[in-house]
Amino acid sequence: MVKLVKRLLILLVGLCIAHLGVTLFLLTNLGSDPFNVLVQGIHNTITKVPFMGFLTHGYTHMAICFLIIVVLLFVDRSYVKIGTIVCMFCGGPIIDFFDWLLRGIINENNPFVLRLVILAAGCVILAFGMTIVIKSEAGTGPNDLVSIAISDKLHKKFGIVRIIVDVAFVIAGFLLGGVIGIGTVICAILVGPVAEIFLPFHEKWIKKIVK
Numbered sequence: 001m002v003k004l005v006k007r008l009l010i011l012l013v014g015l016c017i018a019h020l021g022v023t024l025f026l027l028t029n030l031g032s033d034p035f036n037v038l039v040q041g042i043h044n045t046i047t048k049v050p051f052m053g054f055l056t057h058g059y060t061h062m063a064i065c066f067l068i069i070v071v072l073l074f075v076d077r078s079y080v081k082i083g084t085i086v087c088m089f090c091g092g093p094i095i096d097f098f099d100w101l102l103r104g105i106i107n108e109n110n111p112f113v114l115r116l117v118i119l120a121a122g123c124v125i126l127a128f129g130m131t132i133v134i135k136s137e138a139g140t141g142p143n144d145l146v147s148i149a150i151s152d153k154l155h156k157k158f159g160i161v162r163i164i165v166d167v168a169f170v171i172a173g174f175l176l177g178g179v180i181g182i183g184t185v186i187c188a189i190l191v192g193p194v195a196e197i198f199l200p201f202h203e204k205w206i207k208k209i210v211k
Contacts, residue, residue, distance in 0.1 A: 004082075006210045007138035011083045014132025016094055018141075021126030023098035028115040028122070029108035031181025034166035034173070034188045035143040039064055041176030058092055065142035072145055079149055083139025091141065119183045120190070127194035134195075135202040143169075147192075158199065162192030 025033060032040060043060040065088045072079045106118055133140045134148065151161040166188035174180055 003210050004138065007136045008083060008086065010206055010209065011086065011133050011136040011138040011140075012090070014129045014134075014136060015087060015090060015141075016129070018126050018129025018133060019091055019094040020098050021122045021124070021129060023095050023102060024106065024118055024122030024125065025183060025187060026095070027099065027102060027106040028110075028119045028183060030115060030119055030183030031187075032179070032184060033126075034169040034184060036061070037173035037178040037180055037184055038169040038176075039173070039178075041173035041178030044177035061092070062088065068142040068146060072142075072149060075149065079145050081137075081139035083133070083136065084142060084145065085139070087133065087139060087141040116182075119186060123187050123190045124194055126187075127191045128198055130191070131195050131198040131202050132206075135199065135206050137206075157196060159192040159194075159196030162195060163189060166192065 022033060031037075039061045042064065043056075046060065069080055069084060069088070106115075108115070110118070130141070130144060134144065140148065147158060147162040147165045150156070150165065151158045154161070170178075170180055170184055170188055
């Protein structure tokens with residue numbers, strides 16, 4: 001029980017760091033992250049259906065995450081843990097908090113070069129926090145589980161699989177009506193390889209804490 005609590009606390013720390021990165025990324029207004037391009041595309045498609053106009057982006061995001069969890073329960077339920085549910089429900093509010101905190105400082109009025117720097121920093125912070133969540137072994141974000149499950153099943157490096165999955169999210173989202181920008185492209189290419197660098201580092205210190 002104590003180990004689980006420790007792992008969940010580590011997961012929450014990683015989740016906060018990862019979503020700080022996501023918020024920095026989004027505040028630059030240079031495009032959405034790959035998964036949210038998919039969510040946006042699906043949302044734009046669904047809300048064209050009569051009586052579905054009430055559906056918000058947030059509800060669509062949660063519904064897709066829930067669907068991913070259900071699919072993984074059939075594929076390999078060991079991937080779905082309590083931390084996965086925590087990530088599903090806590091991610092949005094954390095982003096909202098950081099957005100409220102930082103919007104007055106970082107926005108589309110900042111110089112383009114500065115926004116690119118902030119975007120790149122956001123991607124690195126996202127990868128740093130995301131890998132803490134993954135190595136907490138208490139669960140991880142449903143969208144991240146797609147890359148993890150594929151890399152495990154095919155015995156391929158997480159970084160390479162993450163790029164492929166992110167690019168697939170972008171293409172599918174764009175075809176469905178999602179909007180992409182330079183930030184989307186940078187995120188799709190950068191996050192996976194950077195995460196691959198952080199994974200061994202986080203594994204070592206987390207093992208020391210959780211004994």
